[in-house]
Amino acid sequence: xxxxxxxxxxxxxxxxxxxxxxxxxxxxxxxxxENVEVGMVYATGGLGDDSFNDMAQQGAxxxxxxxxxxxxxxxxESVGEFDDAQRSFAESGNYDLVNCIGFAQxxxxxxxxxxxxDQDFIIVDTxxxxxxxxxxxxxxxxxxxxxxxxxxxxTDEEFAAGDGETxxxxxxxxxxxxxxxPLIESFHxxxxxxxxxxxxxxxxxxxxxxDFNDTATGQxxxxxxxxxxxxxxxxxxxxxxxxxxxxxxxxxxFAIGVDDDQSVSQEDYADVILASMVKRVDEAVxxxxxxxxxxxxxxxxxxxIGLEDNGVEAVYGESIGDEVPEEIRDEVDETREELxxxxxxxxxxx
Numbered sequence: 001x002x003x004x005x006x007x008x009x010x011x012x013x014x015x016x017x018x019x020x021x022x023x024x025x026x027x028x029x030x031x032x033x034e035n036v037e038v039g040m041v042y043a044t045g046g047l048g049d050d051s052f053n054d055m056a057q058q059g060a061x062x063x064x065x066x067x068x069x070x071x072x073x074x075x076x077e078s079v080g081e082f083d084d085a086q087r088s089f090a091e092s093g094n095y096d097l098v099n100c101i102g103f104a105q106x107x108x109x110x111x112x113x114x115x116x117x118d119q120d121f122i123i124v125d126t127x128x129x130x131x132x133x134x135x136x137x138x139x140x141x142x143x144x145x146x147x148x149x150x151x152x153x154x155t156d157e158e159f160a161a162g163d164g165e166t167x168x169x170x171x172x173x174x175x176x177x178x179x180x181x182p183l184i185e186s187f188h189x190x191x192x193x194x195x196x197x198x199x200x201x202x203x204x205x206x207x208x209x210x211d212f213n214d215t216a217t218g219q220x221x222x223x224x225x226x227x228x229x230x231x232x233x234x235x236x237x238x239x240x241x242x243x244x245x246x247x248x249x250x251x252x253x254f255a256i257g258v259d260d261d262q263s264v265s266q267e268d269y270a271d272v273i274l275a276s277m278v279k280r281v282d283e284a285v286x287x288x289x290x291x292x293x294x295x296x297x298x299x300x301x302x303x304x305i306g307l308e309d310n311g312v313e314a315v316y317g318e319s320i321g322d323e324v325p326e327e328i329r330d331e332v333d334e335t336r337e338e339l340x341x342x343x344x345x346x347x348x349x350x
Contacts, residue, residue, distance in 0.1 A: 033067030043102030059285025141190030143312030148194020162271030218243025
């Protein structure tokens with residue numbers, strides 16, 4: 001649980017603000033960050049998405065528990081509120097680090113990094129070129145390629161597990177994205193390439209909902225795909241993706257989660273979640289805070305995190321993942337090694 005010491009901030013004009021190995025490298029000792037204050041500015045959609053924002057919060061909570069740091073949070077409801085949220089932390093002068101979670105904060109941070117040169121920031125999922133900003137990028141296309149490989153192989157199999165089953169007479173899968181952006185399109189591009197790599201005849205349906213917090217529309221988009229013959233739908237849509245799981249449950253098909261192991265965070269749908277494309281945002285946040293605790297923060301750098309770091313990975317669902325046929329799991333493992341070795345080129349755009 002989150003400490004009661006934490007405050008929830010509201011910037012002026014910003015209504016509503018409020019366990020795999022990764023890239024971490026042994027920063028800090030337990031309890032030596034008691035004087036470190038951290039600000040967290042989450043992506044739109046906020047906490048409770050059981051995905052991207054919640055993973056970021058997990059990194060801060062881990063730092064709180066291991067280093068003794070404290071952190072405050074802001075949950076902007078729109079892109080226009082990012083500037084005030086970041087500024088509220090920076091203007092106070094109380095924060096050793098401000099973590100900006102999500103590519104949509106780029107424009108606001110470009111201005112605030114220049115205006116507050118003594119404030120250290122990080123940003124996740126894009127690059128801001130400033131001496132006081134450290135940028136964290138993940139290889140989403142490669143991780144998505146892996147779950148695309150899984151989906152492409154399984155759609156032609158007669159497979160049943162938990163509450164889902166495939167229809168081997170149909171060779172089709174789907175992708176549901178949140179807002180249409182270069183980042184989300186990179187998930188889509190990697191997934192589609194992974195499907196094609198193993199099953200060039202499979203059809204890939206796709207839909208962009210336009211929102212990371214619209215469960216009903218996510219459900220509708222996925223249901224249309226299942227009714228059109230898709231066996232498996234992968235989402236990169238934040239809380240909207242919960243609707244994909246609901247549709248999979250209703251239609252007796254399968255889904256693939258994103259960012260964290262959603263068979264755990266969304267356990268009500270664990271019997272239809274084959275796997276998740278886990279993205280270790282928690283490790284990035286924990287790593288960044290650790291450098292501050294150690295007085296070793298370096299701005300002006302870009303940290304790139306991929307398969308070789310387990311920064312992105314395909315994690316099989318806790319409930320039904322072990323029922324995936326061994327020969328398919330082996331092929332996914334082989335594909336992972338080929339990706340790490342550079343034997344497969346993965347597109348990052350459609």
